[in-house]
Amino acid sequence: MTLEAVRALLPGARSIAVLTGAGISAESGVPTFRGPGGLWRDFRPEDLATAEAFANDPRLVWEWYDWRRQKIAAAKPNLGHYALVTLEKRAPELTLITQNVDGLHPLAGSRNLLEIHGNLWRTRCLSCRKVRDSREAPLARIPPRCPCEGLLRPDVVWFGEPLPYDLLKRAIRCVEACDLMLVVGTSGLVQPAASMADAALDRGVPVVEINLDPTPLSGRASYVLQGKAGEILPKLL
Ligand code: BJW
Ligand code: ZN
Numbered sequence: 001m002t003l004e005a006v007r008a009l010l011p012g013a014r015s016i017a018v019l020t021g022a023g024i025s026a027e028s029g030v031p032t033f034r035g036p037g038g039l040w041r042d043f044r045p046e047d048l049a050t051a052e053a054f055a056n057d058p059r060l061v062w063e064w065y066d067w068r069r070q071k072i073a074a075a076k077p078n079l080g081h082y083a084l085v086t087l088e089k090r091a092p093e094l095t096l097i098t099q100n101v102d103g104l105h106p107l108a109g110s111r112n113l114l115e116i117h118g119n120l121w122r123t124r125c126l127s128c129r130k131v132r133d134s135r136e137a138p139l140a141r142i143p144p145r146c147p148c149e150g151l152l153r154p155d156v157v158w159f160g161e162p163l164p165y166d167l168l169k170r171a172i173r174c175v176e177a178c179d180l181m182l183v184v185g186t187s188g189l190v191q192p193a194a195s196m197a198d199a200a201l202d203r204g205v206p207v208v209e210i211n212l213d214p215t216p217l218s219g220r221a222s223y224v225l226q227g228k229a230g231e232i233l234p235k236l237l
Contacts, residue, residue, distance in 0.1 A: 006208050006223050007236050009180055015093040017178035018084060019196055023185020023211060025104050027230040028075040031068075034187050035213075040064050049158045058143040058151060065120060065154050068102075069137040072120070077108035080184070083233035085109040090237075095174040099186060099193050101156045114167045114174075116193065118156035125150040163192065175199040181207045185229045188215040197221070 010016075022032040032038045033045040040048070043064070047053060054061045085108050088094040096113045098105050101120040105113055123134045127150025134144070134152075144152045157163050175181060181200040188194045197207045197217055209221040210232050218224050225232050 002223050002225060003232070003235060006225065009206060009208075010087070010091075010236060013091060013180035015174075015178045015180075016087070016091050016095075017175045017181045017196075017200065018087075018094065018096045018184065019175075019181070019186065019193060020084075020096065020098045020100060020105070020184045021186025021188075021193070022100060023187075024080045024229045025075070025078075025100055025102050026185065026212075027078040027080065027228060028104060030072055030075050030102055030104070032185075032187075034189070040067060046159060049156075050160060051158055052160075054153060054158070058153075062139070062143040062154075066137065066139050066142060069120060069139075072102045072104070073135075073137045075102070075104065077104045078230045080229035080233045081105055081108035081110070083237055086237055087233075088112060095171075095178075097171045097174065097193070097196070099190070101154075114171050116157070116163050116167050116171055118154070118164075120154050120156055122155035123152040124155040125152055127151070131155050168192065171196065172199065176203075179205055181205060182210065183207060183217060183221070184210045184233070186211070186215070188217045 026032050048061055048064050081104050084096060088110060096105060096110050098115055099117045101118050103119055103121050121135060122131055124131050125146035128148045146152050175196045176199050178200055181197060183197050200207050201220055206222040208223045209217050210225045210229050
């Protein structure tokens, strides 16, 4: 059985890279981007998660973030998030690369974590560039403003924007050095995260995909565990 085969890989792994996407937070009640329930007021993420959309209508984009921040504020990490914390404690080395901006991995207790798309609990001022923690949900004022009166944006990475250089470099270094990779709950449609598994596969390193549905990675992955991350990840431990 595939689950047994994957379970047998874990004790021998020295360096594990884990890439997560929105699917790992779905069981916490956080909507994914694509698929059922993934749309907000009929907008696609590609129409809202851009600097252009924000420049055109900061209020609309902030209303989307305010809605998501309220949902996430009420959400708790699930068994999938906690299984990755346990795995990090057991493995000699584990790096968790997440595309998620919801902050549920750090809340669960993951330590060696790279939030490559940012975090929606931080804001960044378009005028003075200051980055601040911001837990207010719902926001009293949309769009929110900096004390300097500059417009604030969520401190996340939108389409067409580069990922934080240092985080991306560390993520690539980690997938180039790992001897086991898990890819959990991501549709694998957004670059550069979508190509990260190839850096491991090209070296002959086993890549395990855990997802409810098939993705473009499924045909290339060494093992595919189809189902909910919150059910499968705890079974691996
Ligand atoms: C479950 C489950 C359960 C459900 N259990 N599973 C090369 C080729 C083509 C295009 C590009 C390219 N390189 C770059 C691009 C452009 C673009 C891109 O990739 N576009 C594609 C759409 C084609 N990429 C970029 O623009 C990136 N920037 C970049 O490359 O910069 C280069 C540059 C260099 C120098 C100067 C300038 C530029 C940036 C991408 C940023 C993505 N941002 C977002 C928003 C972040 C902020 C926010 O959250 O608001 O990130 S978009 C959105 O998609 C978000 C996510 O992190 C990301 C990925 O989504 P994810 O996590 O995969 O979610 P879903 O919903 O798609 O999938 C959920 C999955 O879970 C599904 O598979 C379900 O089956 C599964 N699931 N329940 C397990 N219980
Ligand atoms: Zn400012």
